[in-house]
Amino acid sequence: MDFQHFKIELGQSPLLSAFADQFSVFVPVLEIIICVLLLIPRFKLVGLFAAYGLMVMFTAYIFIILHYTSFVPCSCGGVLGKMSWNAHLAFNVVFIFLGIAAILLSANFDKQDIRTSYRKSFIWIFSIAFSGTAAVIFLFICSERIMHYENPFIRRYPRHAAMFRNELDLKYNSYYFAGTSGGRIYLGNSTAPLQLFSVDKNLGNQKVDRIIFNGGKILFHRPTVRVQNHYFYLTDGTVPVIFRGSSKDWTLNKKFNGLPYFDQALPMDSSRIVLRSNKGNDLANILGVFDNDNGRLNYNERLLQKQLDGVFDTDGRLLYDETTQKIVYVYFYRNQFIAAGKDAELISRSRTIDTTSHARLKVSYVKNSTERKMSAPPYIVNAGAAVYGNLLFIHSKVRGKFQDETTWNQAFIIDVYDISRQAYIMSFPIYKIKDEKLKNIMATGDHLYAIIGNSLVVYDFKAILKKEMKSAE
Structure with a gap:
């Protein structure tokens, strides 16, 4: 009666997600066939065996969900929708025994050898139970592998993976995440680049720090501040220049020399910077690591793979994790992200669960083919x-x-991946604030922070997500 809802529920199942299309049709068709068999006296016993086998499979399905899956979804809909999974398991077990009783009462036993007849019936009963349970286990193993490593664009939403904790009105929409240090979250301001706003992990204890710059007269265009541990950095790739200072006094006292022009840069440690620059005749995007101690810049031209023009088609977000010392680059326009080591050596290429493997862009060249723009x-x-x-x-x-x-209409969707295993883990929603856009996100060991319009929001990671973090470690 509600086929589409049934299909969506199967898609969210932690056991049958990968086979939702097939089972959404197979299950009701099989149930109707069983009903027809039960109505025809000649095939009634076959129908009872089939009904019993289906109930065994459903019971095995519930048992696996309760004890072996990564999360337990909402209860089934319909008449039994208000039952818990444990109550549903008990309910099913009762009906399994009723099915066995119905089979024994309906069987035509040989009165000359009733013991043999009973033995044959129980052999069938146990064989069906074993086969049905084995089939469900096999489907579970196959579905888990497909969902994590060959995902057909089906999202999983475990309950309470991340829960809203607090919201702070920033008043202005010019803030961005600068980083973390000493348990505080730092925000830079694009309209006031020498000012840092910070809060504690619960968005309390607000503080404003003023950066002291004595580097002379420099015509900055797009200055950005990054905070990492006890240092902070002022970067501007259009100059190009990077300054470093201590968060103890917020004074910039170290200049990085010999830098190329860049449009994204992140500190890796006190002297090394990973950056995205442009190189070659077509000025294609390229990733590299700059070491200020020896003034060397190590490019890896093979990291970013060109599809159209090497600029728009390779555009994306540059990230760095200091705990694993991994560079991560997420493409904007295709279903791919890459992981690289601290020397920009490729570790892995992974894909996201959507199906957009080729960037859908339309690039036009103007001014005698010397300048390119997106024409759509x-x-x-x-x-x-x-x-x-x-x-x-x-x-x-x-x-x-x-x-x-x-x-989908009420929230921004966050997909979670394990970089080492190159596997999809789960998804969770961040609910929208009015019609504001999600500008950026930042993750810590316990929280996900997001800037939505003028608001800074924090979500708590719950047990299921923290378990995945430990597993990833």
Whole structure:
């Protein structure tokens, strides 16, 4: 009566997600066939065996969900929707015994050898139970592998993976995440680049620090502040220049020399910077690591893979995790992210669960083919990203298969990946604030922070997500 809802529920199942299309049709068709068999006296016993076998499979399904899956979804809909999973398990076990009783009462036993007849019936009963349970286990193993490593664009939403904790009105929409230090979250301000706003992990204890700059007259265009441990950095790739200072007095006292022009840069440690620059005749994007101690810049031209022009098609978000010392790059317009080591050596190429493997862009060349522009709005796949340890959090802009329309319209969807295993883990929603856009996200060991319009919000990571963090470690 509600086929589409049934299909969505199967898609969210931690056991049958990968086979939701097939089972959404197979299950009701099989149930109707069993009903027909039960109505025909000649095939009644076959129908009873089939009904018993289906109930055994459903019971095995519930048992596996309760004890072996990564999360327990909402209870089934319909008449039994208000039952807990444990109550449903007990309910099913009762009906399994009723099914056995019905089979024994309906069987035509040989009165000359009733013991043999009973033995044959019980052999069938146990054989069906074993086969049905084995089939469900096999489906579970196959589905888990497909969902984590060959995902057909089906999202999983465990309950309470991340829960809203607090919200802070920033008053202005010019803030961005600068980093963390000493348990505080630092925000830079694009309209006041020498000012840092910080809060504690619960968005309390607000503080404003003023950066002291004595570097002479420099014509900055897009200065950005980054905070890491006890240092902070002022970067501007259009100059290009990077200054470093101590967060003890917020004074810039160290200048990095010999830098190329760049448009993204992140500190790796006190002297090393990972950056994205442009190189070659086509000025394609390229990633490299600059070491200020020896003035060397190590590019790796093979990290970013060109599809169209090498600029727009390779655009993305540059990330760095100091705990694993991994560089992570998430493409905006295709379903791919890469992980590299501290010397920009490739570790892995992984794909996100959506199906956009080729950037959907239209690039036009103007001014005698010396300048390029997008001549049509781009198809954005991954709008933002954050990394913590081996977990990668991606704000996806593409609606998945069996995606609940209400959740999609009311929330921003965050997909979680294990970088080391190159596997999809789960998804969770960050609910929208009015019609404001999600500008950026940042992850720590306990929280996900997001800037939505003028608001800074924090979500707590719950047990299921923390378990994945430990597993990734």
